[in-house]
Amino acid sequence: MAGSGMDITSTTRLLAVIGHPIAHSLSPRIHNSAFRAQSLDFVYVAFDVQPSALVTAVEGLRSLGFRGANVTVPHKQHVLKLMDELDPLAARVGAVNTVVNEEGRLLGHNTDVAGFSAALRGVLPQGAAGKRCLVAGAGGAARAVVAALAAEGANTVWVFNRTSARAEELCVAARQWGAALCEPVRTESLLEVGKQADIVINATSVGLDPTVKATPVPVDIFSSRQVVVDLVYGRAATEFVSQARARGAETIDGLDMLLMQAASSYTLWTGVQAPLDIMRSALVGTVN
Ligand code: ATR
Numbered sequence: 001m002a003g004s005g006m007d008i009t010s011t012t013r014l015l016a017v018i019g020h021p022i023a024h025s026l027s028p029r030i031h032n033s034a035f036r037a038q039s040l041d042f043v044y045v046a047f048d049v050q051p052s053a054l055v056t057a058v059e060g061l062r063s064l065g066f067r068g069a070n071v072t073v074p075h076k077q078h079v080l081k082l083m084d085e086l087d088p089l090a091a092r093v094g095a096v097n098t099v100v101n102e103e104g105r106l107l108g109h110n111t112d113v114a115g116f117s118a119a120l121r122g123v124l125p126q127g128a129a130g131k132r133c134l135v136a137g138a139g140g141a142a143r144a145v146v147a148a149l150a151a152e153g154a155n156t157v158w159v160f161n162r163t164s165a166r167a168e169e170l171c172v173a174a175r176q177w178g179a180a181l182c183e184p185v186r187t188e189s190l191l192e193v194g195k196q197a198d199i200v201i202n203a204t205s206v207g208l209d210p211t212v213k214a215t216p217v218p219v220d221i222f223s224s225r226q227v228v229v230d231l232v233y234g235r236a237a238t239e240f241v242s243q244a245r246a247r248g249a250e251t252i253d254g255l256d257m258l259l260m261q262a263a264s265s266y267t268l269w270t271g272v273q274a275p276l277d278i279m280r281s282a283l284v285g286t287v288n
Helices: 027-037 051-063 078-082 088-093 112-121 140-152 164-176 187-196 239-246 254-270 276-282
Strands: 013-019 042-048 068-071 098-102 105-109 132-136 156-160 182-184 199-202 227-230 250-252
Touching: 013 027, 013 051, 027 042, 027 254, 027 276, 051 078, 051 098, 051 105, 068 254, 078 105, 088 105, 088 112, 088 140, 098 254, 112 140, 112 227, 112 254, 132 140, 132 187, 140 156, 140 164, 156 164, 156 187, 164 182, 227 239, 239 250, 254 276
Parallel strands: 013 042, 013 068, 132 156, 132 199, 156 182, 199 227, 227 250
Antiparallel strands: 068 098, 098 105
16 A cells, blocks of 8 residues: 555655646655655655645645645646746746745746656657657646657647647747747648657546546547657556557557656655656556
């Protein structure tokens, strides 16, 4: 059981993940297993925070002296303005997934960018350099992905989002980040454009609810020459990943990115290199 065997005392340092929904989160399991393995006096818990409670939840972290927090769907962009200071990358991306509390000052970081690049390199050692990429989504997670693709020198980044105005906004920002070519994609041309992509990424929250077998793009986009990345993870493969695999694509599921961004956050809070193998094995048995 996550948390068992830990001696929680009055000096134990506190960490949390805040999001909505949150019950599916594997972050407590990952971080607590690492704290145990490295004998660090920290404990990590999960809080279901509705959007209307975000401001008071963040104030709570500060007043209760939490060492920090992860921030997930749907708060990554809204939490930004609640920080006292922003890491330059988080400021550029416009999204925070990691908060560090330095004696009452809340510092916002974004470890999703490095997490995405590290996960992609597990399959593509050169990363996205020269590749044509389709990103589904335009929220905080998508902004981190597009920033990583721009930094890696992707040839083209297409952004498709249910609310097209957000895709357009993201492309304007991406051009400022140095993306060679970033274009919003309309529903009418999604199939045609998507088939040309070398890398297809789901950065929407579609798939978070495993009972809904939906994908954010038509599955006929997928082919065996693509790498398909889902930022969503679940106890079983998401519909997005299953459909891509069934069409021969190489896939990266959300667990890889979860682990990589978790490792960076861990180091920000503790100053210690994260034990990736321990973190990875903490997930064994939770997913298939
Ligand atoms: P995060 O910051 O974690 O990315 P977010 O800002 O709430 O969270 O973004 C969620 C993304 O998933 C958005 O791109 C959202 O599309 P909208 O901009 O149109 O809201 C997308 N999304 C959520 N539910 C969706 C659904 N049922 N179908 C398609 N896209 C969805």
